[in-house]
Amino acid sequence: MANKSAPPSSLPKSGAVSRGYNFASTWEQNAPLSEQQQAAIGSLFHVVAERPFPVNLAQEHVPGQDNGLSVATKDHSFGESDAIEAVLVNTNQFYNWFTDLELAMKSETEEKYRHYVNTLMGRIQTCDDILRQVDGTLDLFNELQLQHHAVATKTKTLHDACDRLVIEKQRLIEFAEAVQSKLKYFDELENIAASFYSPNMNVGNGNFFHLLKRLDECILYVEGNPQYAESSVYLLKFRQLQSRALGMIRSHVLSVLKSASSQVQAAIRSSGGSKTSVSEGVEASLIYVRFKAAASELKPVLEEIESRSSKKEYVQILEECHKLYCEQRLSLVKGIVQQRISEFSKKETLPSLTRSGCAYLMQVCQLEHQLFDHFFPSSSEDISSLAPLIDPLSTFLYDILRPKLIHETNVDLLCELVDILKVEVLGEQLSRRSESLAGLRPTLERILADVHERLTFRARTHIRDEIANYIPSDEDLNYPSKLEQSAGTKLETTSADENPDVYKTWYPPLEKTVSCLSKLYQCLEQAVFTGLAQEAVEVCSESIQKASKLIAKRSTPMDGQLFLIKHLLILREQIAPFDIEFSVTHKELDFSHLLEHLRRILRGQASLFDWSRSTSLARTLSPRVLESQIDAKKELEKSLKATCEEFIMAVTKLVVDPMLSFVAKVTAVKVALSSGNQNQNVDSLMAKPLKDQAFATPDKVAELVHKVNAAIQQELPPVMAKMKLYLQNPSTRTILFKPVKTNIVEAHIQVQSLLKAEYTPEEQSIINMVSMPDLQAQLDSLL
Known part of the structure; x- marks a missing residue:
């Protein structure tokens, strides 16, 4: 029992435990368990954690020994030679023994784990060492990575800085070029000025228009950028240079035109003619062909000006060139044209003069247009360009025709003039060559308007004197004898074209009315003709009615009625083809209310200065406009109907x-x-x-x-x-x-x-x- 009371450390260690631990350690090292196997071992560990009391240690009663317990145990697991034997007399000994046994077993078990722990601790130490080495390596790597990052950042910063510098350099280069491109317009001032003020510079110089084009570009640029410093000063100087250049062009054009005119005049004198007397054979060759050849050097200059006509300065200089051209041409041809028209007026009648004068002017106008188109090809479509030349030439004909028109009293001749001007000249010839003869149209239309005015006046005079105020003779009122005499030889019809003697049986005012309206219908404007026709039909109807009453007294009332019916029917039939309205609205001023208003004012019933009342001065003195519409055709029908009913x-x-x-x-x-x-x-x-x-x-x-x-x-x-x-x-x-x-x-x-x-x-x-x-x-x- 003394052995049993010894501390657990004094018990001999079992070799089996050591061998089992070593075996297990070796086994674990050489054959590591999987997670599933380790889980199974864990489950077994929990199962055997509380083992039952061993059967061989169960309490037994030994015969003859009531005061003690003898236990013999043998731990077969420790080996065959390592059995622990003890004699247990009582329970206390058993517990002591059991405690020692448990301590021994626990010591053996802990030894195994302690060794395993020590192994693990060694490995942990090894791992710690490795980790420390790894941490050191990682620290070095992190430091290296930081250094690499710093180097990359510096490299990127350097690249960005280089890129920015390159961009800034390019921008500065572009800015410098832009500044230079803008400054070059200002820098051109001295170069262009030096060239234009050079004594060798003239319009004929091949570099003249190149410099002028560059000057135009500079002016356009400076005008478009007024925000630049001193742009107004430079613009003024550029304008001065441009004015000088355009003045040089004008002087050059005038000089060449005068030289060409002088050559033509010299050629005319050498041919034996004068400025106002040139034969028709040499007229075209001298005035047109010679002038065209002499002034051919102007064509390139004028084409350059026309190509720049989108700018107002060149429009002005082009207009001046047109004017100079027309002045020089007029000085050459006006005397000849005036002489030709004067010759026509001395030899020919008014219709022939009109035809010949218009034909000659159209010929001159066409030749002048062709010559003008040679010098100004882009401006020839504008008829106003030649107006300073064509208008004075056509005025010569107008000045000769107008006095003759004013004194002309023959309506037939005036109608013939209208036909010549309206149909032949304006309708046929001018329409066929409208582009080259367009400059003559205003003057010809002016002449036609004068003829219309004169014709209208003479027509009204004719209606008044020959129709309204017609005094019939005895022969005119000799009805029915006049008809009986005519019936024996001819059959009267209502168409003058079929029978030219039909008018002989008509009452003269009727014949004059129909004849006058037939002539005027195609000659006058519709509005003018309508007024004249209404007036003519009205007075003709009245004249026939007056004659009817005279015939009724001279012959019989029935003769007067039939005379009136006959002539009213003819008049109605003759005016039917005229596609016009015979109604005219007359407006008259009525002052009939004025006397009554003045009486009321004098009696004190109204105030003269009461502007708010209807009896005020303004209303008193304001006339009333009375409108009345007269339809001559309806009045004619009405008279005809009444006469027929009377008959x-x-x-x-x-x-x-x-x-x-x-x-x-x-x-x-x-x-x-x-x-x-x-x-x-x-x-x-x-x-x-x-x-x-x-x-x-x-x-x-x-x-x-x-x-x-x-x-x-x-x-x-x-x-x-x-x-x-x-x-x-x-x-x-x-x-x-x-x-x-x-x-x-x-x-x-x-x-x-x-x-x-x-x-x-x-x-x-x-x-x-x-x-x-x-x-x-x-x-x-x-x-």
Whole structure:
């Protein structure tokens, strides 16, 4: 038991434990366990953590020994020779022994782990050493990486700085170039000035226009950049140089043109002519061909100017060149043109002068346009460029024609002039060569306007003197004899083209009206012609009506009516082709209210200075505008209709007046009878039957019927013959006679109705009325 009480450290260590530990360590080193195996070992460890009491150590009762316990144990796991034997007498010994055993076992177990821990600690130490080495290496690497980063950063900074420097260098280079490119415009001032002020510089120099173009570019640049310092000063100097250059061009152009004019004048003198007297054969060769050859050196200069015509300075110098050219050309040709036109005016009539003068001017204008196009090809389309030359030349013709036009009184000749100018010159020749002759159009239109004005005045005078104030002669009013004389030799028609003598049977104012309107229709503007036509038709209608009244007094009223119908029909027919309105609005000032206003003011009923009232001075003195519209064509129709109706009634009364009177009396009697019955105050005579009335006896009725039949047979044929004499158109006579026939038949019908109602058949047979078919046939035979 003494052994059992010894400390655990005094117990002999088991070799099996050492061998088992070494074996396990070697095993672990040579055959490391996987994670699954280690998990299985862990599970076994937990299972055997609390082991049951060994069977061989269970308590046994030893016979003969009640006061102690004898235990024999043998640890087979320690080996065959290493058994621990002990005699345990009581429980205390057992516990002591068990404690020692546990300590021994724990010591052996801890030894294994302690060795493992020591191994691990060594390895940890090794790892720590390695880690320290690695940390050192990493520190070195980090330091190296920091150094590399610093070097890279410095390198990038250097590259960026280099790039910036390169960009800045390029920018500075571009800026320097830009400054230089801008400064070169200012630097050119001295170079250009030195060149232009050089004594050898002139327009003919080949470098002149190159310098002028460079000068234009400098001016354009300086104008577009007024923000630059001293730009206004430089612009002024550039402008001065440009003015000097343009002045040189103007002087050069004038010099060449004068030289060419001098050469042409010298050639004219050498040919034996004068400035105003050149034969037509040498005119073109000298004035145009020689001038063109002499001034050919100007063409390149003028083309350069025209190519720069988009700038206002060159527009001005080009206009000056046009003016200089026209002045020199005018000095050459004006005398010749004036002489030619003067010769025409001395030899020819006004129409011939107009034709010849216009033809000659068109020839001159065309040649001048061709010559102008040679020098100014880009400006020839503008007709105003040649106006300083063409206008004075065409004015020569205008100045000669105008006095003759003012004194011309012949309307036919004026109409001929309108036709020449409007149709031949402006309509045909000028339209065919409109581009080269466009410069003549204003003057020709001015001449035409003067002719129109003169023609209008003469037409109004003609209408007033020859139509409105016409005094007819006895021959003019000799109707129907005038028609009877003409009917024996000719058949009158309403068309003057078919029969030129048709006007002989017309009343002269009608012939003058139709003739005047026919001539003026194509010569005057529509608005002017409309006014003249309205006036002419109106006064012509009035003149015919006056003549109709005179003829009615001289011959018979029927002759006056037929005369009026005849001439109004002709007038209506003749004005029908004119596509115009014959209505004119007249405006007149009416002061009729002025007297009443003044009376009220004098009586004190109104104030003269009351501007707010209608009776104020302004309103009192303001006239009223009265408008009235007169339609000559409608008035003509109205007069014609009234005359026809008058004629129809006159013929009707001439034939059936007895019947009309009879029917009127019968109607009066019936009205009286009807009125008497209502008033019970009727005369006894009125109560008798119609056939018992004194005026309506069968004998009286038979007498009036006989008179009507006699009138139809005796009076109506002369009327129809007179109608045929005045109205040659059968359809016109039929239209005019149809209402007469209707009235005659209607009168017979009314009488027949009364006879059937009031008279017996025997009385009707005594009266012997003509039947309606016989009456119709008798009237139709008259046509």
